[in-house]
Amino acid sequence: xxxxxxxxxxxxxxxxxxxxxxxxxxxxxxxxxxxxxxxxxxxxxxxxxxxxxxxxxxxxxxxxxxxxxxxxxxxxxxxxxxxxxxxxxxxxxxxxxxxxxxxxxxxxxxxxxxxxxxxxxxxxxxxxxxxxxxxxxxxxxxxxxxxxxxxxxxxxxxxxxxxxxxxxxxxxxxxxxxxxxxxxxxxxxxxxxxxxxxxxxxxxxxxxxxxxxxxxxxxxxxxxxxxxxxxxxxxxxxxxxxxxxxxxxxxxxxxxxxxxxxxxxxxxxxxxxxxxxxxxxxxxxxxxxxxxxx
Amino acid sequence: xxxxxxxxxxxxxxxxxxxxxxxxxxxxxxxxxxxxxxxxxxxxxxxxxxxxxxxxxxxxxxxxxxxxxxxxxxxxxxxxxxxxxxxxxxxxxxxxxxxxxxxxxxxxxxxxxxxxxxxxxxxxxxxxxxxxxxxxxxxxxxxxxxxxxxxxxxxxxxxxxxxxxxxxxxxxxxxxxxxxxxxxxxxxxxxxxxxxxxxxxxxxxxxxxxxxxxxxxxxxxxxxxxxxxxxxxxxxxxxxxxxxxxxxxxxxxxxxxxxxxxxxxxxxxxxxxxxxxxxxxxxxxxxx
Numbered sequence: 001x002x003x004x005x006x007x008x009x010x011x012x013x014x015x016x017x018x019x020x021x022x023x024x025x026x027x028x029x030x031x032x033x034x035x036x037x038x039x040x041x042x043x044x045x046x047x048x049x050x051x052x053x054x055x056x057x058x059x060x061x062x063x064x065x066x067x068x069x070x071x072x073x074x075x076x077x078x079x080x081x082x083x084x085x086x087x088x089x090x091x092x093x094x095x096x097x098x099x100x101x102x103x104x105x106x107x108x109x110x111x112x113x114x115x116x117x118x119x120x121x122x123x124x125x126x127x128x129x130x131x132x133x134x135x136x137x138x139x140x141x142x143x144x145x146x147x148x149x150x151x152x153x154x155x156x157x158x159x160x161x162x163x164x165x166x167x168x169x170x171x172x173x174x175x176x177x178x179x180x181x182x183x184x185x186x187x188x189x190x191x192x193x194x195x196x197x198x199x200x201x202x203x204x205x206x207x208x209x210x211x212x213x214x215x216x217x218x219x220x221x222x223x224x225x226x227x228x229x230x231x232x233x234x235x236x237x238x239x240x241x242x243x244x245x246x247x248x249x250x251x252x253x254x255x256x257x258x259x260x261x262x263x264x265x266x267x268x269x270x271x272x273x274x275x276x277x278x279x280x281x282x283x284x285x286x287x288x289x290x291x292x293x294x
Numbered sequence: 295x296x297x298x299x300x301x302x303x304x305x306x307x308x309x310x311x312x313x314x315x316x317x318x319x320x321x322x323x324x325x326x327x328x329x330x331x332x333x334x335x336x337x338x339x340x341x342x343x344x345x346x347x348x349x350x351x352x353x354x355x356x357x358x359x360x361x362x363x364x365x366x367x368x369x370x371x372x373x374x375x376x377x378x379x380x381x382x383x384x385x386x387x388x389x390x391x392x393x394x395x396x397x398x399x400x401x402x403x404x405x406x407x408x409x410x411x412x413x414x415x416x417x418x419x420x421x422x423x424x425x426x427x428x429x430x431x432x433x434x435x436x437x438x439x440x441x442x443x444x445x446x447x448x449x450x451x452x453x454x455x456x457x458x459x460x461x462x463x464x465x466x467x468x469x470x471x472x473x474x475x476x477x478x479x480x481x482x483x484x485x486x487x488x489x490x491x492x493x494x495x496x497x498x499x500x501x502x503x504x505x506x507x508x509x510x511x512x513x514x515x516x517x518x519x520x521x522x523x524x525x526x527x528x529x530x531x532x533x534x535x536x537x538x539x540x541x542x543x544x545x546x547x548x549x550x551x552x553x554x555x556x557x558x559x560x561x562x563x564x565x566x567x568x569x570x571x572x573x574x575x576x577x578x579x580x581x582x
Contacts, residue, residue, distance in 0.1 A: 020476070030447060037407065038407070092310075093312040113315035113318070117322075123507040128321075128554075132325055156315060184301065213407075216409075241410045244414055245508065258418075261414060
């Protein structure tokens with residue numbers, strides 16, 4: 001009896017060790033995937049992405065050596081424009097949800113709306129933006145049409161991250177402000193929002209990364225290729241992500257399209273990684289500075 | 295009393311901001327449905343849900359693309375879920391502290407990579423590899439599934455991790471105290487307790503895979519027919535919309551919007567499914 005028990009136990013120990021090995025190897029496989037993906041993209045494109053003549057150069061259609069400067073500007077311009085629209089809206093919504101709304105049908109409706117909106121595929125946002133902003137409102141392919149589309153696309157995530165930041169503000173802050181005779185809105189404006197700003201900023205930087213990387217919602221609202229830097233929001237533009245798609249579909253016209261697309265992919269990847277890093281660093285400095293001493 | 299009216303006004307403005315997600319959702323559904331209407335009324339559902347896509351002959355069947363979407367999604371989940379779950383178990387149960395931080399950082403990195411960049415990688419590296427190994431065109435459901443698996447791993451791993459961490463420590467401690475091995479604890483206690491959360495994670499991953507466009511478009515290889523193998527070109531709903539929206543008019547364009555409407559409905563169905571699952575999770579927690 002005892003022997004059989006010991007046998008079963010050692011069998012279990014063997015299974016346990018095997019499971020540990022399997023779990024470790026899965027994790028290492030995931031690590032390998034991440035390193036391979038980033039490694040290959042940088043290996044193929046870093047040479048171009050780090051040369052100033054490429055990043056700040058004019059794009060060429062018929063001969064080699066073109067740059068991507070208008071695309072770089074388009075990407076950042078689009079991100080800035082979208083953030084200018086989505087942050088007030090998202091933060092306003094978050095303030096309402098965390099400070100004013102009472103649990104009920106309305107709150108449930110807004111939550112369902114946010115969840116559904118964040119589940120909508122980006123290509124559907126793209127064709128919606130094309131119909132409504134590009135054609136119906138007559139904006140044409142433009143940065144503004146793209147920014148409006150991306151505002152809708154990013155609203156749920158900005159709202160969620162802002163709500164988290166606002167809810168993380170200690171209750172005592174609100175109580176102190178209210179006790180000093182502030183109205184609810186004054187409390188929010190003077191006691192809650194200043195403390196939540198860093199958290200909101202982190203969320204906004206992450207959204208900027210998502211906007212810069214977005215292409216399916218941008219192709220039919222902003223455009224794929226431009227020669228000159230689009231300074232007006234009513235002009236067509238070509239964010240890097242959309243331009244990679246352009247190189248893939250119609251690049252054969254450009255003799256060194258492969259180099260351009262690889263360089264653009266590497267530069268885009270570096271941009272997004274830098275934004276993610278910036279978001280994490282903001283979050284960390286803030287946590288340190290606030291110290292959570294209370 | 296200006297202060298009060300200002301307070302009232304601010305509150306209303308904020309309410310409008312909060313309602314924007316609902317307004318936005320309704321607007322998106324409305325306009326996509328409106329654009330899809332001509333194809334529904336003129337071509338008819340029988341035509342739209344057939345398997346022949348030939349706009350010149352007036353055939354707007356989306357069945358091939360629907361099957362493509364379901365197949366690539368299933369493939370992505372099949373490859374991605376075990377990896378993500380293994381990673382979540384690693385991060386919560388197995389990993390020592392330092393590797394744990396390294397691994398979770400790297401998974402976050404993966405989540406940040408734009409889909410167009412992954413697609414470019416698939417097109418330049420993955421497809422040629424599959425081509426040289428199998429001797430086929432290389433693009434198709436297999437390549438798309440691999441890329442989708444890479445894309446959903448961070449999502450599924452992060453949410454599964456939350457679900458595993460939400461299991462009270464007393465559960466696992468009790469199992470370990472009874473002499474269970476770590477794997478017995480994981481398989482007998484932890485996974486059953488977290489199963490609803492993990493299911494929600496998989497459904498959300500499914501939503502991402504279904505809606506993904508760029509990365510799939512670059513590796514699925516354009517063809518509007520059912521694939522003959524895992525490595526023969528076909529299309530999904532999203533990639534078909536992407537490829538043809540630019541140069542289509544009339545009923546063809548309307549049919550593409552009908553595909554968009556199908557995608558919208560599928561996405562919303564998944565959201566409702568997640569809600570049902572998490573409600574089940576709550577009631578489960580109460581019984582516990």
